[in-house]
Amino acid sequence: MAVIRMSMRYIRNEILVLPTRVIAVVFVLALLLMPLLTQDMYILRILAIASIFAIFAASWDLLSGFVGQVSFGHALFFGVAAYTTALLNLRLGWPPFVTIPIGALAAVLVGLLVGIPCLRLKGPYLGLATLAFPIMLMGIIFVFPGFFGGELGISGITRLASLRIHEYYIAVVLMLVLCYIMWKITDSKIGIIFHAIREDEIAVRASGINTIKFKLLAFCLSGLFAGIAGGLYTHFLRIAGPSMLAVLMSFQAIIWTIFGGIATIYGAVVGVFILFPTLEVLRAASEYRMLIFALIVLMVLRVMPEGITTFIRDKLERECPRCKVRNAFNRKECRVCYSEMR
Amino acid sequence: MLSDILVYGLMNGAVYAMLAVGFSLIFGAARIINLAHTAFFMLAAYAVFYFGTSMAFHPIIAIPLSIVIVTLIGVFVYYVFMEPIREHETAVLIITVAVALVFQELILIIFGGHYRGVSSIVSGYISPMGIRISYQYLLTIGVVSLSLVAVWLVLMKTRLGVAIRSSAQDREVANLMGMNVARIAAATMAISVGLAAIAGVMVAPLYTLEPHMWLDPLVLVLAIVILGGLGSIKGSFIGAMILAFIEVTVVFTMPGGSFLKVAIALAIMLVILVVRPEGLYGVYMEGER
Amino acid sequence: MKNQLLFIAVIVLALAMVFGAMGCAPVDQEEEVSPPPDEDVDEDVDEDEEVVEFDGEIKIAVTGPMTNIQGEMMWWGAEMAMNEINEDGGVTIGDETYSVRLIQVETDEIMDPLGAVSAVENVIISEDPHFLIGGFRTEAVMPYTDLVAQDYQKIFVICGAATNELLEGRIDEDYDTWKYLFRVTPIKSTDLVTVTILMLNEVAMAVREELGIEQPKVAILAEALEWNEALVQMAPQIFPTLGLEFVGTFRPSATASDVTTELRGIEASGAQIIYTIFSGPVGIPYGRQWGELEIPAASVGINVEAQKSGYYPATDGFGDYDYTLMTFAQNTEITPETIPFIEKFVDLYGQLPNYNADTYSAVYILTEAAERAGTLDTDAVIVEMEQTDRISAAGRFVFDENHDVTFGPGFVTALGVQWQDGELLGAGWPIEWQPDPENAPDLVVGHEGMVPYQLPPHVLEQWRE
DSSP: OOHHHHHHHHHIIIIOOOOOOHHHHHHHHHHHHHHHHHHOOHHHHHHHHHHHHHHHHHHHIIIIIIIIOOOOOTTTHHHHHHHHHHHHHHOOOOOHHHHHHHHHHHHHHHHHHHHHHHTTHHHHHHHHHTTTTHHHHHHHHHSSSSHHOGGEEEOOEEESSSSSSHHHHHHHHHHHHHHHHHHHHHSSSHHHHHHHHHHOHHHHHHHTTOOOHHHHHHHHHHHHHHHHHHHHHHHHHHTEEEEGGHHHHHHHHHHHHHHHHHSSSHHHHHHHHHHHHHHHGGGGGGGGHHHHHHHHHHHHHHHOTTTTHHHHHHHHEEEEETOOOOOEEOOSOOOTOOBBOO | OOHHHHHHHHHHHHHHHHHHHHHHHHHHHHHHHHHHHOHHHHHHHHHIIIIIIOOOOOOOHHHHHHHHHHHHHHHHHHHHHHHHTOOOHHHHHHHHHHHHHHHHHHHHHHHHHHOBOOSSSSSEEEOGGGOOOOHHHHHHHHHHHHHHHHHHHHHHHHHHHHHHHHHHHHHHHHHHHHHHHHHHHHHHHHHHHHHHHHHHHHTTSSSSSTTTTTTHHHHHHHHHHHHHHHHHHHHHHEEEEEEEEHHHHHHHOOOOGGHHHHHHHHHHHHHHHHHHHTTTTTOOOOOOO | OHHHHHHHHHHHHHHHHHHIIIIIIIOOOOOOOOOOHHHHHHHHHHHHTOOOOEEEEEEEEEEEEESOOOOOOHHHHHHHHHHHHTTTOOOTTTTTEEEEEEEEEEEEEETOOOGGHHHHHHHHHHHHHSSSOOOOOOHHHHHHIIIIIISSSSEEESOOOGGGTTTTTTTTTTTHHHHEEEEEEEHHHHHHHHHHHHHHHHHHHHHHHOOOOOOEEEEEEEESSSHHHHHHHHHHHHHHTTTEEEEEEEEOOTOOOOOHHHHHHHHEEEOOOEEEEOOSSHHHHHHHHHHHHTTTTTTEEEEEGGSTTTTHTTTTTTTTTEEESSSOOOOBBTTTTTHHHHHHHHHHHOOOOOOOGHHHHHHHHHHHHEEEHHHHHHHHHHHHHHHHHHETTTTEBBTTTSBBOBSSTTTTTTTEEEEEEEOOBBBBBSSBOOOOOTTTTOOBOBBBBBBBBOHHHHHHHHHHH
């Protein structure tokens, strides 16, 4: 009884007070309960892929949004993990729960390899230089078509799980857990240093912090999460193909994240869960599909340049002028210090 | 072979330079990474196809018309979509991608996914030393050189040029000195898109027109501008030449791997960047984040 | 109080948004249903003054990049077959007559190959088609054949991807899993290569005769893709057996927009023949630059772009005399079906059909198999599909043990086509082809109406000097 009362109180005091928290909780519950509403394989597929891409987009946000190391070549991590996973599974017959972590580790390694030469680069230079990496890797894939399958990619991979609904839960739960971890990282002490590096790297270095270490750590972490996404995607689609390394793949992560709201993690998730299903729905519009999609992105960003989550959050919540605690927009006084909200 | 590399490197380099200089200009003046830059190039190529081939206008009318229209579209896009949210750099970045996608899809809807060709202004070729160069390429090199010289003159000798250069060096101080930074940026956008449009109309008869033709040159342009140093006109020009020569050398020395020319050019670019993180002629932007 | 209400309203709204974004929306989404039959169909129905009542419909999904020419061709070919079948009273299955209905599936696979599989799954779930046809880009077709065969056990007839591995190594190794896959067009990539080698031989003979060069030099210009890898590796060994000298391989990207540098390299190598292998858009800048710069080497091989009506204008006429493999040609009577098919197609759609348009045959092969089976049950239809023996525009269709098109004399062979003064004509091969001169010297294959291969005039001129 006491437990129920405590949890009720928690829900009332910590969740129901803020509309955005309510939305987040509803979103999570809806995702987890979705299979009760519909068993439609197509919807489960779209949501599973959206979950995988949400991990990918959030990993970009971690590196670029928080640490400010804007990467235009994020598909590199995705692709490296995808190919590693696929090769291990196909050639050695290892199951997904072994290949995906190894694929992610390969992405971490690549994160280090890319991170080290890029340490000296700043701002746009870094972003545009990272664009080169997936293209170079794509070149290598076509140099050894016998091994990497060239334009065919590597197919004949075991599926993530035997049933779609299992695959769905693997993708969704992993997405929720990993995004929560990423969110916690950005909230931790490391996250504060990440923030600081973005804002003023020299000042951070002056405070005696080894920025090189933290920047490399960011590359590795981001590579790890993007790599998990790549491995999941490969096992879900049962193929690793060169288009996973294409420029558009990298751009997609950036579009989703900035659309949702950069440097928030949850913005990346929201961006993917809005834009990816939209693009699917728009298949009905046939040849106007991408046009409508591009126009939506264009208009939304024109009106809400900080991204959709930041925009809505600012509409739904206000910061208490005195204690800086967030309040629902309709409150007359702060929920913590009872000072008047203006 | 050496003369081959020289001639073909110059030919390719000229077109790349044209695109890269424009990209670099608008970055310098407004700090906008305009990923739609090569989409304007594509738009101009299609405009010249539409006016020259479909409407059968004479090239003397079709070409300037295309350049003017595309430039106007560029300025319009700048005023409507970029200027109001210029503070949000990431949003501007994605807006430029969205603009490029809109152009691509509009072209796909209007002209279809077919590959299109435009007639050369002058057909035929010359072959000095046995190297075949089409007249169109010669003409392109001529127009490119003229345009670049013109841009250089504008930047160095006019009030507008001084304004562009000063706002490239320090936007805030330029603003404090009473310059209308937004209008300078718009003028720079016009020059930048105009250069892309000129490249587009000249190259239309050389390349194949298709709705995705903006992506491959975009990668090259990005590589060139950071190799040369963002915001540096000289750097962009030299970067373009370096990448073009690398590409051509790859094709001549290892023909079986000529598809690797972009990858190898990018690898060399990275090596140079590791040695010189701000590119060949870039200004190290200490005060900026 | 008012604020409280507002608060609740906002939360309800937010909930609705979340649910909307989460995919309740796709539920009511429907794929574009096939457009109403063309005008001429309506006219015919009026003339027949007898409207056929159908008992049901056979749904066939056409999956392809519908905004691009490949998808358009697939759609047009299938649509033509659908209209013909429905006009002729539909398909009789058992005691019932069925009409054919096509469902267009925009896979957008050229831009986003891995997303294509979602579109295919969507149509399977929302429309439950009996059969699927189409598929263009191999990277997209691989996963969606996986899905169709493994998850949904539906028949998929490939009409556009030539890669051997789509069928080979699948049906022969695990028949029960993969028996749902068939290919109608084109012939598999290794057979394509065989044909181009025969065409190359034809060009080599012309070079010997007309230029007096005993051992012509050949340079390979092949896009850097996996499907031609084996050939590029083997070519230096194959060429000497044909009396040809191999001078080098150039491999631009399949999407390169400029190959002047490669052409200069070929010219410098002294080649008289360029052996091209292009499936990608690079074929157009190649044709244009080859013609405009008058590169002194005859061009032969596969250039998929050169198989289309749009090639001539796109190369500004400079692609003339390019010699490429194709499925059928308007002047060549491969079978009695060929010319009527092409003429009707050109009449309806204003363009020459390319190999993707043989979705036409695929629709017929499927409906005829269903008719013979007397049921739409997948397994029964597969058994009948395997018995297919059909004379089509491209030749005689018989499926081999891999469910692939049987290649060879008397079956489907493809042919050489050459642009001659702006017309795409069947030329050079097979006119007097002896597939097996030692064991069967009497077997000579040739098609009615083909014209001889012509060396490009600029090549003739420059080598005669």
